Amino acid sequence: MFTKLKSDLIMAPMAGITDVAFRLLCKKYGAGLTFTEMISANALARGNKATIKMIDVVPEEKPRVIQLFGQNTESLVKAAKYCEDKCEILDFNLGCPAAKIIRQGSGSALLERPNKVKEIITALSSAVKNPITVKMRLGIRKSKINVVEIAQICEEAGAKMITVHARTQKQGYTGEADWSWIKKVKQAVSIPVxxxxxxxxxxxxxxxxxxxxxxxxxxxRAAVGRPYLFKQINDYNRTGKYKQREQKEQIGDFFEYLKLAEKYKLNFKNIKFHAQAFTKGIRGAGKLRLKISRYKNVQEIKGLMKPFYNNNL
Ligand SMILES: Cc1cc2nc3c(=O)[nH]c(=O)nc-3n(C[C@H](O)[C@H](O)[C@H](O)COP(=O)(O)O)c2cc1C
Known part of the structure; x- marks a missing residue:
């Protein structure tokens, strides 16, 4: 059985973005599940210190999902065992379209190797106690969509939930997502989609x-700088209404992120990224982002953002 979630909303894994502070904020606003960014199973299996540090999960965010990528079954099993007690769910990445990932045969490249997918999911499912979930794209290109076949293979091999990012590898992050394939997968498997x-x-x-x-x-992407979107959706589901977020409140969310980022000693690069993201939709955001991009420390960011928060600009 797949874990019962508090809401049907999930924050996507995003490399360099879904750090522990941001994940906790998403949970506060009602995301039922959050993922770490994708973690290299090969590097983890080798005991790489920088990769181990990327697993920044904390008990407060339970249920925790660690997402692994890789192509070597042995390394994946070793990495999964390392993660077994650190999270409730383990997710496997069959979607990343980045050149350096597909060159090593990982991420979306595996969509071309159904037998390998079967071998990996079977091995992971029997190696650890955690439910194994899989996040996948539609296929390599529009003329070669095989997401239904891959989803069925994953289910047979023991996967407990499938995520379909309704784009092909070749689309990257452009063009429109074709949701009709999500429906086809939903009709073809009996595990949650x-x-x-x-x-x-x-x-x-x-x-x-x-x-x-x-x-x-x-x-x-839509929840980056705007985790309040989770609350808006949950509010709508409960009451049929939702509130717009005011500029001041959105900057307030950044300060909440910052408090958590400082608590968990996150690096300045992440703080800078999120500071820019939380200016989304604010008048003069372009100029603010440019200023933030030149800053060298947190004090400068606080100084710039405070007046927005205090509404005295
Ligand atoms: C900057 C960035 C980093 C991402 N990193 C990951 C990742 O580590 N693992 C993964 O499965 N997907 C990753 N994705 C894909 C997202 O999880 C998601 O599938 C995609 O953005 C489509 O959803 P959206 O239209 O709501 O943004 C990333 C996307 C972006 C834009």
């Missing part, structure tokens, strides 16, 4: 659920 791709609002969420019948909805 999470739909992902281009959900940016309460209305998109409602439309994805209605059009695809998916069990969960995963949101990536």
């Amino acid at each position: 999470t739909g992902n791709g281009d959900v940016r609002s309460v209305e998109d969420y409602l439309r994805m659920k209605k059009e695809t019948g998916c069990d969960y909805v995963m949101i990536g």
Whole structure:
């Protein structure tokens, strides 16, 4: 059985972005599940210190998901065993389109190797006690979509939930996500299916659920700088209404992120990224982002953001 979640909303794994502070903020605003960014199983199996540090999960965010990528079954099993007691769920990446990842045969490159996928998911499912989930794209290109076959193989091999990012590898992050494939996967498997791709609002969420019948909805880019979106959707589900977020409140969210980032001693690069992200939709955001990009320490960022928070600009 897949873990029961507090809401049907999931924050997507995003490399360099979904650090522990941001994940906790997403959970506070009602994400039922959050993922670490993808972690290299090869590096983890070798005991690489920098990779071990990337597993920044804390008990407060339970249920925790660690996402692994790789192509070597032995390394994946070793990495999964390392993660077994550090998280509730282990996710396997079959979606990353980045050149350096597919060159090593990992991420979305594996969509071309159904037998290898079967071998990996079978091995992971029997190696650890955690449910194994899989996040996948539609296929390599539009003329070679095989997501239904891959999802069925994963289910047979023991996977407990499938996420479909409804784009092909070749699409990268451009073009439109084709949700009709999420519906096809949902109809083809009996484990829960999470739909992902281009959900940016309460209305998109409602439309994805209605059009695809998916069990969960995963949101990536739209929740960056705007984790309050999870609350808006949950509020709508509960009451039929939701509130717009004011500029001041959104900057307040950044300060909350910052408090957590300082607590967990996150690096300045992450703080800078999120400071820029939380200016989303604010008047003069372009100029603010440029200023932030030149800053060298947290004090400078605080100085710039405080007046927005105090509403005395
Ligand atoms: C900067 C960035 C980093 C990402 N990193 C990961 C990752 O580590 N693992 C993964 O499975 N997907 C990753 N993704 C893909 C997202 O999880 C998600 O599938 C994609 O952004 C589509 O959802 P959206 O339209 O809601 O953003 C990344 C996407 C972006 C833009």
